[in-house]
Amino acid sequence: MSDNKYSFPEIVSREEWTAERKELLKEEKEFTRQRDRLSAKRRKLPMVKIEKEYEFEGPDGKVSLLDLFEDRMQLIVYHFMFDPDWEEGCPSCSAWADQIARGHLNHLHARSTTLALVSRAPLAKISVFKKRMRWEIPWYSSYGSDFNYDFHVTQNESVKPVMYNYRDKATLEHLGQHYHIEGEQPGISCFLRIGDTVYHTYSTYGRGGEQVGGAHYFLDMTALGRQEDWEEPEGRATGLGAPAGSDKILYPDEYDGH
Structure with a gap:
């Protein structure tokens, strides 16, 4: 591998490096505190009651959004991009999922939280791809449901007005983000159940999902x-x-x- 096309860091003494590292540490600590404050604000967000009855298909047949919780209090849905016309899931979504889908979810489960993937592709396609990837994570099909459209991870103007990352079509076009105007989009949504009632508490899109994985x-x-x-x-x-x-x-x- 040739090194001349890369721009490597400056070489300095250990003393110089340590001095700069300490200065950076001050900013890292402030960033950590800011992240904690941001997380607290996220936890204080209000929530919206889910009124619609969504139907999904899993390995054991038809299930509801409530069933996806697996009797836990919280549900995190990773909106895995897998269009019904595709034979394989999105490579970037696959790279994200592979970092957790082969491991244990015990630490989430111990905190009464379930993580599941949801895609618009039919279950038959999902099952083949999941087996190929050797993943154990729960994965459901929302095919035929409004779920993807209602949570703005499938854009189709004939079904619902374009809205991605809380921006309408005109705003997305102005920003040059034409790739978010049509088709499957990445995102993560969080839900809370109180008894048998489900509430939507949070959704993040685009680079917002980078913080996990x-x-x-x-x-x-x-x-x-x-x-x-x-x-x-x-x-x-x-x-x-x-x-x-x-x-x-x-x-x-x-x-x-x-």
Whole structure:
């Protein structure tokens, strides 16, 4: 591998490095406190009662949104992009899911929280792909349901006005985000149950889902970062990584050493 196309960090003495690291630590600690304050505000958000009866299909047949909780108090839904016309799920969604779908969800379950994937693809396609990926995480089909449209992770103007990340079509076009105007979109939604009543407490879209899953935040601690074109310093890892949407993002079973 040639090193001359990369822009590596400056080489300094241990003393100089330690001095700069201590300065950065001050900002990291403030960022942690700010993140804690933001999380507290998130917990204080009001909630909306779910009035509609959504129907999903799982391995054991038809289920309701309440069933997805698996008798726990909270439900986190990862809106996995898998269009009914596709034969495979989204590679980026697959990369995210693979970081947790092979592991144990015991720590979530111990806190009365269930994590599940929901896609608009029919269950038959989901089942084939899930088996190929060797995932154990619960995964349901919302095919034929309004669920994806109501939570703004499938954009189709003939069904519902465009709305993604709390922005309407005109705003998205103004921002140059035409890729969010049609089709399947990424997102995470959280629900709370009180008895048999379900409430929607939170949804995040786009890069909002990066804070869970793992790899991105591990990479943020490294000198080469995520190796995305938008990162600073410019040219740090040109052409090295696998940017979002890139054909370098492989399905989990396609990597060497799988």
